[in-house]
Amino acid sequence: MTWPPVAQTGDGNVWVTGACWLYCRREGVRVLWVGSVRTPGTTGDVYACGPCIAELDRIVRVTSQERAGTTGATTCEHRWLEKRNGKTFCGDCTRQLYL
Secondary structure (H helix, E strand, O other): OOOOOOOOOOOOOOOEEEOOOOOOOOOOEEEEEEEEEEOOOOEEEEEEEHHHHHHHHHHHHHHHHHHHOOOOOOOOOOOOEEEEOOEEEEOOOOOEEOO
16 A cells, blocks of 8 residues: 655645644644544644654554554554653654654
8 A cells, every 4th residue: 555645844735834733732833734623612623733744644554554464563652752952752662753
């Protein structure tokens, strides 16, 4: 199966400047609407920046592949975080996390 490329600023999608609702929670960055969320009290539109969309995409792909049985990889729970050069990394799987 071929996956489509992950959304990136300037790719023809409707990017706006605003707050990222996902992992990094930064304000004043280029974000893309990724869907709606419903809580018991209200609904809202979720916007995410490029790096957070890439992380969400990776999680969805790994989960999809695991369900399909196409990979032996397991998803790291990122329980041990470490800072390097101002960036956050998982101490177990060594991936950079965009928090």
